[in-house]
Amino acid sequence: MGSKERIQRLKEETRVNILDAALQIVKEEGWQALSMRKIADKIEYTAPIIYEYFLNKEAILFELSRQGYVELGKAIKAAKNKFTKTDEQLEAMWIAYWNFAFKHKEFYQLMFGVDMMCCEQKKSMPEVDYLDKLFFETIKDLMSAEQPEEGVVCRKYYTFWSIIHGLISINMVNKGRDEEMNQHILKDALKGIIKYINE
Amino acid sequence: MGSKERIQRLKEETRVNILDAALQIVKEEGWQALSMRKIADKIEYTAPIIYEYFLNKEAILFELSRQGYVELGKAIKAAKNKFTKTDEQLEAMWIAYWNFAFKHKEFYQLMFGVDMMCCEQKKSMPEVDYLDKLFFETIKDLMSAEQPEEGVVCRKYYTFWSIIHGLISINMVNKGRDEEMNQHILKDALKGIIKYINE
DNA sequence: TAGATTTGCTTAACGGTGTTAGATTATTTA
């Protein structure tokens, strides 16, 4: 009687379909346009069905956000692994972060948008911690000569994050900026800060 | 027959009341909670009345955004005027920017939120240009020794803006961060970049 | 196999949103 499992698999599939449909709508029409009824339309059900898979709309956003962090984590890990020297690693990691933001704009908006509706419960998401740790460790490695204390590493990390995130989000608001200038600023800033950390 | 003017004045007053009411609601309950009916309630009218003063909801947001830029412009101009040395001016300006963001959080979210609903027509707002120019000029002054070309100044400006905006928005998303650390990062970053510009 | 129960899904509804059209009331003008 494997039908139990078959049904379970079908349910799992619908769950995935809901998330896929949501993402597709957002890609096509933006976060504004995402509605439960539109998702239901896309998966050829009616809206209430979705509530058998997700508590509410926010839960869908939360899950998408989580997936975003997983992907971002992978991308950054991969970037790090391409290099052996720590400073090169760190630069590659931030460039990966940058690329993710523009390749998966919708995700980035959901994950880092300034007060976009979304999940209040951003606090304890393990996928976020993973990312934090990844950068944190690398920066600590880079400063290892000086036996840095936690607080200093943390500050460096935030400085990094700020400048990158700032560049990205300014670009998303005032969209259609000079791509070349951005790359220039990004590289410049990275080099500058990495040097500053080493100094 | 000055009643024409009196009526004109009353209409002007209602317009202001609408904007005030909107702002009050946002301050109390956040942007999510802002609705035409709530605004109408607050000014003791019914919702359709608002459409005699504003084309639609977006127009209200746009006007509030404009007011935000005016205030921010004033604050930054004032900060600049408190100093004579250019480097001190620039630092004071960015600190004023920073302070504005947290003192008028709602405005900052509206003006610089990553893809917050709001006004697509962010493009040609003269109040934005004013702000741009203010920073641009100061940075150019600071670099005057080197006869900098436009592109370089522009890049410096964007680097500045990114790091400040990044710091601010990361703080607004992960709210309730270590205030002291932030001030530290801010001052650090400013000093660093200003030095970098001078170098 | 007949009846009872569970499952999957839908329709209908509630209260909310932005927005528009039409009716109504108040004010001004002739």
Add this chain to the structure above:
DNA sequence: TAAATAATCTAACACCGTTAAGCAAATCTA
């Protein structure tokens, strides 16, 4: 005072997130 105009409201439309009730088919039980 009567007509015209302005100010305002009610009602409605189409959408939103969400919940409750109901139906019909599949499943389990006797």
